[in-house]
Amino acid sequence: MSTKIPDHELALDHITVRFGGLTALDDVSLRVPAGRIVGVIGPNGAGKTTLFNVICGFVTPTAGEITLDGRAWRPRPHHLNRLGIARTLQGVGQFSGLTVLENVQVGIRNRHSRQPSERGWRESRHSGQPSERGEQGDWHSGEPSERGGQEGRHSGQPSEQGEHEGRHSGQPSRRGWRGGREKRSEQDALDALERCGAAEYAYEHPGALPYAIRKRIELARALASRPRILMLDEPAGGLDADEIQWLAGLIRDTDTTVLLVEHHMDLVMAVCDEILVLDFGKPIALGPPVEISANEKVTEAYLGAVA
Numbered sequence: 001m002s003t004k005i006p007d008h009e010l011a012l013d014h015i016t017v018r019f020g021g022l023t024a025l026d027d028v029s030l031r032v033p034a035g036r037i038v039g040v041i042g043p044n045g046a047g048k049t050t051l052f053n054v055i056c057g058f059v060t061p062t063a064g065e066i067t068l069d070g071r072a073w074r075p076r077p078h079h080l081n082r083l084g085i086a087r088t089l090q091g092v093g094q095f096s097g098l099t100v101l102e103n104v105q106v107g108i109r110n111r112h113s114r115q116p117s118e119r120g121w122r123e124s125r126h127s128g129q130p131s132e133r134g135e136q137g138d139w140h141s142g143e144p145s146e147r148g149g150q151e152g153r154h155s156g157q158p159s160e161q162g163e164h165e166g167r168h169s170g171q172p173s174r175r176g177w178r179g180g181r182e183k184r185s186e187q188d189a190l191d192a193l194e195r196c197g198a199a200e201y202a203y204e205h206p207g208a209l210p211y212a213i214r215k216r217i218e219l220a221r222a223l224a225s226r227p228r229i230l231m232l233d234e235p236a237g238g239l240d241a242d243e244i245q246w247l248a249g250l251i252r253d254t255d256t257t258v259l260l261v262e263h264h265m266d267l268v269m270a271v272c273d274e275i276l277v278l279d280f281g282k283p284i285a286l287g288p289p290v291e292i293s294a295n296e297k298v299t300e301a302y303l304g305a306v307a
């Protein structure tokens, strides 16, 4: 068996997406190496969100291939969390009926259920072969506990009851295990909120909070799942200069692979290792920030967009 670690964590090869007569992506290829921060920029309508939607499985490409860890991959939205891929939304798609903490916990539930598969995945990464078994195994064995989840949800506190049951029998009961898991998920959610500067809002409802705080919550939700690939869709939208500076630090400090779609050029140039520029669905430049900012085609595309 080969011990070669794949060169690229995520790769898109010759991706084309057509919506009827409109070509939203036209032969786009991109390598996203593990641990790198890769930006995708371009004027409005260039195809950035479509590219994210392809990686998330919301849009099926008309042509082209996607590989994850060197192996052909067909993305499906409901598998992303288990595969360690998290995405923030352009807006702030939070559940208004849940508290901030509960919203962040939603991002965690599948992580706790993916432990067996995660191990399978990591082992397979080292062997250069993603483990299909691991990927599917947790689907059957590790479903998040709705019951355990709800126990915590109603009270805003993790269930103590489950843990007591486990203690009396001398064996952690299934409910006790769930209660413990719920507690861990609450602590992980609080940690993520703390990291994003939003822990003080944990027990409030997101609908009542300022937009900039909700953006932080959205980030916390994605980070709480401890993704290996973090996809940020316009995370700086609606933030002021100080908040954007804070965001740049946070992105740089993540130890994950990051894919960033963003209009705020200062942020993109400050954090990205490499940038792909799209214009009308076509890739017009790919390279480090210093090259991209000096690229005439890129300047023309942006000038054309504002003309």
Ligand SMILES: Nc1ncnc2c1ncn2[C@@H]1O[C@H](COP(=O)(O)OP(=O)(O)OP(=O)(O)O)[C@@H](O)[C@H]1O
Pocket (backbone or CB within 6 Å): 019, 022, 023, 024, 042, 043, 044, 045, 046, 047, 048, 049, 050, 051
């Ligand atoms: N589901 C769809 N059906 C038809 N056309 C679509 C669909 N999704 C996107 N498009 C079109 O594809 C093109 C690329 O859109 P996309 O949203 O990917 O661009 P973008 O670069 O993300 O733009 P923005 O910066 O404004 O968010 C646009 O012309 C858009 O109208």
